[in-house]
Amino acid sequence: GQNIDQPTEMTATEGAIVQINCTYQTSGFNGLFWYQQHAGEAPTFLSYNVLDGLEEKGRFSSFLSRSKGYSYLLLKELQMKDSASYLCASLDSNYQLIWGAGTKLIIKP
Amino acid sequence: SAVISQKPSRDICQRGTSLTIQCQVDSQVTMMFWYRQQPGQSLTLIATANQGSEATYESGFVIDKFPISRPNLTFSTLTVSNMSPEDSSIYLCSVGTGESQPQHFGDGTRLSIL
Numbered sequence: 104g105q106n107i108d109q110p111t112e113m114t115a116t117e118g119a120i121v122q123i124n125c126t127y128q129t130s131g132f133n134g135l136f137w138y139q140q141h142a143g144e145a146p147t148f149l150s151y152n153v154l155d156g157l158e159e160k161g162r163f164s165s166f167l168s169r170s171k172g173y174s175y176l177l178l179k180e181l182q183m184k185d186s187a188s189y190l191c192a193s194l195d196s197n198y199q200l201i202w203g204a205g206t207k208l209i210i211k212p
Numbered sequence: 213s214a215v216i217s218q219k220p221s222r223d224i225c226q227r228g229t230s231l232t233i234q235c236q237v238d239s240q241v242t243m244m245f246w247y248r249q250q251p252g253q254s255l256t257l258i259a260t261a262n263q264g265s266e267a268t269y270e271s272g273f274v275i276d277k278f279p280i281s282r283p284n285l286t287f288s289t290l291t292v293s294n295m296s297p298e299d300s301s302i303y304l305c306s307v308g309t310g311e312s313q314p315q316h317f318g319d320g321t322r323l324s325i326l
Contacts, residue, residue, distance in 0.1 A: 134312055145304055145317035146255070148213075153312065190254060198311035204254040 105129045107203035109191050114209045115181055123176045123189050123206045131196020135174045137165050138190040140205065146190055149176070178208075186210045214239050218305055218318030225295055225325050232291045233321045235305035240285035243308040245315065246278070248301045255304070261288040295325045 134153035138146035152167035267280035
C-alpha cells in the first residue's frame, strides 16, 4: 500500500531551528513536495525534491533520500508566523500526489 | 503562479440539498483537481477534472454524488449532491501545469450541512 508518515505535532521556540521528518512508501516515485497550511487557509507550495540532497530556499530547506524513502523540511530562525501545518506529499508512478496527514508546528516565544 | 478563484468561500446548507462550487483560473492549466479536507485531517483527492470528458474519480467517490464539469482549461465546478452532515468539510480545487509541477490551491469552500 501507499503510506506517508510524519509526526502529528511539534513544538519549537522562536528563533530556533526545527526539522520535520517524512517517510514515504509509494508505488513508484516522481518526487516529494512540502506544503505549508495555516489554519483556515489553503495549502501553499514550499518545495519539491526529486533528486537526493538538500534544496535550500531562504530560511527553509528540504532534503531527500530516495534510497531511504525519507525527506525532511528544515526551518531556521523560526518566526511566530511559521506556526502552521506542514504537509508532505509523494508523487507516485501515476503522477498522483499521496498526502501525509500533516505536522502541526507550534512556535512558542 | 496562477491566480485561482474559488466560490463560494463558505456556505451553510440544508440536508438533502445540493451546492455547486466554482473554480476559475486566470490562465490555462493542464490539470485541475478537487479535494476534500476534514477538520484536522489531510487532503483527500475526490477526482481529477478532465477537460471535455468525464472526471476521473478516486475510490469512495462517485459521479452521482460529486458531479464535476470542466468545460475549458480555466474553469471547473464540483457539485455536492443530496448533502448530509457527513459532507461538512472544506472543499479545495487545485491546478497543475505538468506532472512534476506543484499543485496550487484555491482558498477553499467551507461547507456546513445542518
